[in-house]
Amino acid sequence: MSFLSQLNPQQREAVETTEGPLLILAGAGSGKTRVITYRIAHLIENLGVMPESILAMTFTNKAASEMVERVDKLVGGLSIAKPVISTFHSFCVRVLRRDIEALRIPSAVPGNPPIGLSKQFVIYDEADQQQLVKSVMRRLGIDDKQTTPRAVLAHISWAKNHMLDPQEFYLQSSDPKTEKVAQIYAEYKKELAKANALDFDDLLLEAVRLLKAVSEVRDYYNRRFHYVLVDEYQDTNRPQYELMRLLAGTRHNICAVGDEDQSIYSWRGADIRNILEFEADFPEAKIVRLEQNYRSTQNILQAASAVVANNLKRKGKNLWTSRQGGTKVGYYEAPDGENEALFAADYVSKYLRESIERGENARAAVLYRTNSQSRLFEEAMRRYQLKYHVVGGFSFYERAEIKDLISYLKVIHNVDDSIALLRVINTPVRGIGKATMEILEQIAFETGASLWSAIGEAIRRQLLPHRALGALKSFRDLIEDGRAMLAGNYVERLERTAQPTWGQPPSAVQRSEAPQTSDPADDQIAFDPAAFDFGTEDNAGEGARATPDDGEPFRTPGAPASTAEILKFLIDRTGYIKQLEAEDTPEAYSRVENLQELVNAAMDSRDRGETLDQFLDHAALVSDADAYDEHAQITLMTLHAAKGLEFPLVILAGLEEGLFPHSRTFLQPDDIEEERRLCYVGMTRAMDTLILSRAIYRRRYGTDLPEASVPSRFLEEIPPQLVEELGVPRRQAARTRVPAPQTQAHYSYEDEDQSASWTGQNRPPAKAYSGRTYNSIENIAEFFASRGKKFNVAKLPVEEPKGKRGFRPGQKVRHPKYGEGTVYQREGEGDEAKITVQFPRFGLKKLMEKYAQLERA
DNA sequence: CCCTGGTCCCAACTT
DNA sequence: GGGACCAGGG
Numbered sequence: 040m041s042f043l044s045q046l047n048p049q050q051r052e053a054v055e056t057t058e059g060p061l062l063i064l065a066g067a068g069s070g071k072t073r074v075i076t077y078r079i080a081h082l083i084e085n086l087g088v089m090p091e092s093i094l095a096m097t098f099t100n101k102a103a104s105e106m107v108e109r110v111d112k113l114v115g116g117l118s119i120a121k122p123v124i125s126t127f128h129s130f131c132v133r134v135l136r137r138d139i140e141a142l143r144i145p146s147a148v149p150g151n152p153p154i155g156l157s158k159q160f161v162i163y164d165e166a167d168q169q170q171l172v173k174s175v176m177r178r179l180g181i182d183d184k185q186t187t188p189r190a191v192l193a194h195i196s197w198a199k200n201h202m203l204d205p206q207e208f209y210l211q212s213s214d215p216k217t218e219k220v221a222q223i224y225a226e227y228k229k230e231l232a233k234a235n236a237l238d239f240d241d242l243l244l245e246a247v248r249l250l251k252a253v254s255e256v257r258d259y260y261n262r263r264f265h266y267v268l269v270d271e272y273q274d275t276n277r278p279q280y281e282l283m284r285l286l287a288g289t290r291h292n293i294c295a296v297g298d299e300d301q302s303i304y305s306w307r308g309a310d311i312r313n314i315l316e317f318e319a320d321f322p323e324a325k326i327v328r329l330e331q332n333y334r335s336t337q338n339i340l341q342a343a344s345a346v347v348a349n350n351l352k353r354k355g356k357n358l359w360t361s362r363q364g365g366t367k368v369g370y371y372e373a374p375d376g377e378n379e380a381l382f383a384a385d386y387v388s389k390y391l392r393e394s395i396e397r398g399e400n401a402r403a404a405v406l407y408r409t410n411s412q413s414r415l416f417e418e419a420m421r422r423y424q425l426k427y428h429v430v431g432g433f434s435f436y437e438r439a440e441i442k443d444l445i446s447y448l449k450v451i452h453n454v455d456d457s458i459a460l461l462r463v464i465n466t467p468v469r470g471i472g473k474a475t476m477e478i479l480e481q482i483a484f485e486t487g488a489s490l491w492s493a494i495g496e497a498i499r500r501q502l503l504p505h506r507a508l509g510a511l512k513s514f515r516d517l518i519e520d521g522r523a524m525l526a527g528n529y530v531e532r533l534e535r536t537a538q539p540t541w542g543q544p545p546s547a548v549q550r551s552e553a554p555q556t557s558d559p560a561d562d563q564i565a566f567d568p569a570a571f572d573f574g575t576e577d578n579a580g581e582g583a584r585a586t587p588d589d590g591e592p593f594r595t596p597g598a599p600a601s602t603a604e605i606l607k608f609l610i611d612r613t614g615y616i617k618q619l620e621a622e623d624t625p626e627a628y629s630r631v632e633n634l635q636e637l638v639n640a641a642m643d644s645r646d647r648g649e650t651l652d653q654f655l656d657h658a659a660l661v662s663d664a665d666a667y668d669e670h671a672q673i674t675l676m677t678l679h680a681a682k683g684l685e686f687p688l689v690i691l692a693g694l695e696e697g698l699f700p701h702s703r704t705f706l707q708p709d710d711i712e713e714e715r716r717l718c719y720v721g722m723t724r725a726m727d728t729l730i731l732s733r734a735i736y737r738r739r740y741g742t743d744l745p746e747a748s749v750p751s752r753f754l755e756e757i758p759p760q761l762v763e764e765l766g767v768p769r770r771q772a773a774r775t776r777v778p779a780p781q782t783q784a785h786y787s788y789e790d791e792d793q794s795a796s797w798t799g800q801n802r803p804p805a806k807a808y809s810g811r812t813y814n815s816i817e818n819i820a821e822f823f824a825s826r827g828k829k830f831n832v833a834k835l836p837v838e839e840p841k842g843k844r845g846f847r848p849g850q851k852v853r854h855p856k857y858g859e860g861t862v863y864q865r866e867g868e869g870d871e872a873k874i875t876v877q878f879p880r881f882g883l884k885k886l887m888e889k890y891a892q893l894e895r896a
Numbered sequence: 897c898c899c900t901g902g903t904c905c906c907a908a909c910t911t
Numbered sequence: 912g913g914g915a916c917c918a919g920g921g
Binding site for chain 1: 897910
């Protein structure tokens with residue numbers, strides 16, 4: 040009971056109103072998360088509600104895990120049962136994995152399998168979706184120059200977010216272009232079904248459809264969950280809204296928390312009406328407003344409020360803070376983007392140093408509108424030797440090598456996943472080229488089956504040249520072996536096929552054991568937590584592997600192999616890592632490291648007792664925002680990713696018309712309002728200091744000449760008395776000529792006398808990035824690798840060439856095209872021999888000795 | 897059949 | 912700044 044005394048009267052009212060619909064309008068920094076977690080704790084501790092009958096839904100995994108942690112602190116140790124705190128998407132995946140087969144309908148043809156997805160469905164990410172749309176468009180003969188797959192996908196997603204199926208979408212389309220999109224949408228949907236796959240939007244849609252269509256399933260959840268909380272309610276879309284209503288059942292114990300001023304996801308289908316019309320949906324609803332801000336100073340709050348006050352579509356509120364005054368909002372006008380970034384680095388480093396000296400919370404964030412802005416800030420931070428953390432951009436699971444291996448797992452998990460299959464069928468190359476693939480696709484199309492079936496068909500009916508068939512067979516064997524490992528009958532398969540293809544056969548005692556059925560206790564009493572394992576762990580029932588057994592592939596013979604074991608098998612058998620190591624470039628080694636990291640992730644997953652499909656779900660559902668590290672001193676991220684966070688210092692960069700607000704939003708007044716809310720979100724992240732900045736000249740694409748920018752309209756919306764201009768007087772900006780592209784020296788502060796400017800004494804070190812001099816070739820390669828660039832370091836000649844006819848390093852040779860050169864290196868033997876030759880005019884060339892018509896010179 | 901280099905075209909936010 | 916695609920050489 041004691042923790043309730045830590046709340047203000049409004050917060051307390053929100054916490055103690057447990058029955059019936061409740062809308063909590065929580066202004067920025069008003070203690071929203073605190074209210075949600077205390078409310079859960081109150082239900083459990085004071086009212087004796089069973090934890091597992093509480094469901095809280097958030098948007099990001101990060102928000103969910105923070106909530107879990109905080110609830111744990113409040114009621115920790117009280118009970119093993121836990122409330123279910125999950126993202127919408129993860130929740131839906133769990134619901135679907137359990138019961139999606141209830142949506143199946145029997146086939147019209149007796150004996151045929153039922154129509155509809157199986158529990159083994161896979162989740163398609165954006166890249167997968169694009170591939171699929173592209174192939175559909177190709178087949179329909181639609182020119183992808185005029186209508187890009189990207190644009191089509193955006194339309195499809197829009198339709199899904201508004202719960203329109205292809206027919207409905209077609210009926211409402213008014214122009215030929217949209218009609219075409221509807222046609223693609225219909226085909227796309229069929230293809231997904233064929234692949235036993237769902238895209239992100241489907242996860243929500245299908246869960247809603249399931250709950251609507253199957254009353255047993257709905258009843259199950261209604262018996263199970265008595266209290267439902269929804270976080271970030273302003274950002275829910277139509278399917279999420281319906282899901283919430285379905286889960287609320289007849290009890291209507293629904294608690295929605297949100298702030299209409301922070302609605303920033305309308306492009307994802309978020310419907311601000313959900314929050315504005317909550318009372319209409321639930322007439323008996325109670326509304327509590329949290330208007331005391333505990334985060335920001337008065338100056339910051341006033342400035343932010345003044346901006347958002349220009350919006351028409353809002354309920355309006357009066358946020359107040361007891362933190363009177365505070366430093367003014369800073370505004371810095373940089374001559375260009377590079378300077379803006381250097382200013383930020385300079386300011387942050389000074390700020391952090393001073394904070395640390397005063398023993399204060401030393402954390403800062405640079406926020407921007409678009410991910411591509413991060414590059415300049417990263418470079419500036421490195422120049423100042425500051426450690427920073429970037430949220431977003433390229434995520435781990437988007438790396439090519441990671442996607443390759445994940446795709447292998449996907450195919451093993453579900454052979455009909457044609458998109459994954461396409462990705463790996465010739466990766467690493469095994470001689471399955473374009474011609475072969477065209478025939479396979481033809482077969483698949485004609486038989487109406489997946490590519491996998493087409494492979495079987497092609498082999499059975501000998502529809503391809505010998506060599507292609509061989510390659511296909513070896514691919515099929517690889518996948519079948521993986522599947523056998525997964526099913527736990529690898530040994531049987533080995534004995535049956537009598538050709539051990541991989542390493543040494545596991546020293547296993549053969550045991551015929553059916554692949555574990557995932558959930559034998561499907562229909563249990565409503566509140567057995569084990570029956571519905573939403574928790575973070577505790578799947579550790581019957582099927583779980585024993586202790587970790589790194590090193591040896593099989594400790595439990597005959598049992599299904601873990602994801603990690605299958606991964607190791609794949610890496611070994613495909614020679615993926617070996618091939619990378621042979622490349623012998625910094626980039627290749629960093630890929631190897633990534634793969635090792637993937638195996639580690641799989642081991643962690645196994646230790647949590649997860650199965651392959653759970654591992655794949657995780658890989659599909661982790662997001663960039665989840666990579667946020669709260670201990671990092673400096674964080675760079677987009678405004679969207681910053682939602683829900685707070686920092687003592689916030690630098691909000693790129694306040695320019697066209698960038699922020701973004702040019703794509705100019706046409707629609709509603710879109711501009713959303714940009715303004717985004718600005719509000721950004722400004723209210725700041726606790727003590729808020730700096731806004733803008734570049735007078737900005738380069739749009741790497742090489743183009745910089746363009747002059749117009750200050751963002753949001754700047755003018757801030758009352759001038761709250762703002763203080765920082766740094767360089769205007770004359771300096773005027774003096775700045777349009778810089779020639781890529782001339783680093785121009786921006787170094789030593790160039791111009793700016794001792795009186797904002798740079799103060801804290802000059803950037805003269806050395807290049809991270810203070811290292813990159814003078815040797817290895818260093819340069821390392822530098823490029825650290826920036827994700829390709830840079831091949833020629834291997835020093837170490838081996839003695841053995842070939843009798845071969846050319847030796849040092850020899851002079853003549854090439855018909857490149858002229859005379861000197862042999863630098865020789866690799867491989869016989870037909871495989873490659874020699875690297877230094878040509879005076881053309882540089883290093885790696886040539887196949889067999890083909891290149893080299894002569895002695 | 898694979899690899900490289902050149903060219904074209906794109907570039908908002910994210911579960 | 913970079914991904915996708917294509918042509919040409921090995």
